[in-house]
Amino acid sequence: MDAEAPLPALAKQLAENRLEVLGGFAVAEGEAGFPAGTRTLLLLGPKEPGFWAHLKSQPEWDGAPDPVDRWSRRVIGRIACDLGAKALFPFGGPPYHPYYQWALRTGRVWDSPVRLLVHAGQGLMVSFRGALALKEAVGVPPPAAKPCETCAAPCLVACPAGAITEAGYDVPRCHGFLDRPEGADCLSGGCLVRRACPLSQSYARLPEQSAYHMGQFHR
Template structure:
């Protein structure tokens, strides 16, 4: 059964996606009826961003290009598998992606409060989830990468908007409107960039800038 996951990981990579974890949901997890394995799917860095930039969704000038790309690519893959694709943008009601992510055993709350992944670090994001009818074997959960880390994320925000006290969204956005805040707008959140795992993940700065403009339009 391990070969099944390896095949799915290869199929994800061919679509510039990555399997970021999975779990076997119970009735309390809010997964679709008949789902025996739920896989969390994110961008396959570093190839994802160039592939998305070359897509018709990126080039057509219409709204929500990344969500439309995800529905075309992930939705088409789900059809070939006889699975169901679920997207974080669909709602309300919205699927409990944060709960699902933590249920994989590969995602935790970081010291700064935002999610951290064992490979993507604080750059973790999800384009969707695949609800499979088959129960496939999954590897054991790794240790949380924050254990033994010197936790640069706690001091990385120039205005202290992210940390143990929670997320000061107004303070963050006010800073982004300043000249100094252009660094975060152009390169991505300083807290996310501070994570040692994030720095090795290969996410393009242009991709981070895209997400920052979605979060805080000019």
């Protein structure tokens, strides 16, 4: 099963909300850091094409703050309730759930050469809207080969500010660059490092969506 939802009821709800299972893993009985009784954790994210248009048609797109997070809480929270699961989100902290470690555990997401997460299908455009902690042991998308092993790594030299490199992410330097006219392309089309990834280029994420998130990051 390749990146498909493991439960028929979940598959229907994800399709209706333009979401998909980006990866998952089995949770050992009594394992710390998860709700009691969790057997499987599934990480959910946008499914393109179509996610951004769908999101903008929802009641949360009302001009109030945090529409994406509010939509995620409502939709993924409802899915969790319908399945008797628990919804866990990457926002709302501190404390925050260890999404970085969870993503690596799926075998479908890796630490890229620039330290950002890279996904088997979405590349450096990967984003997580929430997770489902299921009480059932269910199938998950299988591990994949790390794409960076055979990639020329254009991400390493793509940042015009030198803020994202193999040494990590210099956030203040990034913000400083975005404050200047030279940063306009990053703000309007999304991070050039994320866009440089070959997998990102084959993923149908709209520049409008990237621009929105860059604006939220740099406000």
